[in-house]
Amino acid sequence: PPPPPPPPPPPPPLFFHAHDGIRDQPRSRGLGDVYKRQDKHFLDTYAFLVDLPVSYLHVFSYSERPNTPAAEMKNQVSKTIKNKRSKMLRGLSAKKRHAFYESQLQKTKTILFEAENKEGYIQGFTENYVKVRIPWDPTLQNQTRSATLAEIDNKGMVRLAKSVLV
Numbered sequence: 001p002p003p004p005p006p007p008p009p010p011p012p013p014l015f016f017h018a019h020d021g022i023r024d025q026p027r028s029r030g031l032g033d034v035y036k037r038q039d040k041h042f043l044d045t046y047a048f049l050v051d052l053p054v055s056y057l058h059v060f061s062y063s064e065r066p067n068t069p070a071a072e073m074k075n076q077v078s079k080t081i082k083n084k085r086s087k088m089l090r091g092l093s094a095k096k097r098h099a100f101y102e103s104q105l106q107k108t109k110t111i112l113f114e115a116e117n118k119e120g121y122i123q124g125f126t127e128n129y130v131k132v133r134i135p136w137d138p139t140l141q142n143q144t145r146s147a148t149l150a151e152i153d154n155k156g157m158v159r160l161a162k163s164v165l166v
Contacts, residue, residue, distance in 0.1 A: 055100035057093035113140040133157045
C-alpha cells in the first residue's frame with residue numbers, strides 16, 4: 001500500500017491585527033495605543049477584548065525610542081490617555097483572570113511550586129497557569145503536587161481544598 005499522506009501543517013499562531021491603516025499590517029501584532037487611535041477605536045478594541053475568550057491581557061504603555069520613526073510621528077496618544085486606557089485594560093484583565101480562576105475551582109490540578117517564601121506562603125502554578133498559594137512549606141520547593149482548587153483569596157490567588165497534597 002502507498003505510504004500515508006503527511007500530516008497537515010500546524011495551525012498558525014493566533015494573532016489579531018490592528019487594521020487602522022497606520023502600521024504595516026503584515027507585521028502588526030496585537031493591540032494597544034497606536035498613534036492617532038481615537039477614543040472610538042480604543043472602545044471598539046476594548047469591546048472586542050471583552051468578548052475574546054482569553055484569561056489574561058499583557059498590558060503596557062508603548063514608549064517612543066529616540067531616533068526611531070515612532071518618536072517622530074505626529075498625533076501621538078498623550079501620556080494621560082495612555083494611563084487611563086492602561087488602567088481600563090488592566091481592570092478588564094483582572095476580571096477575565098478572576099472568571100477563569102472561578103471556572104477552575106473544584107477541579108484537581110497539578111501544581112508546580114516555586115522556591116521562594118513570599119510573606120509566609122509558597123506559590124505555584126497549575127498546568128494551565130492558575131496561581132496558587134498555601135502556607136510556607138519548604139518541602140514543596142520546586143516540587144509538583146496534585147490538589148483540588150477550592151477558593152480565590154483576597155490577593156486574587158487560588159487556595160487549595162483542606163485535603164492532603166498528592
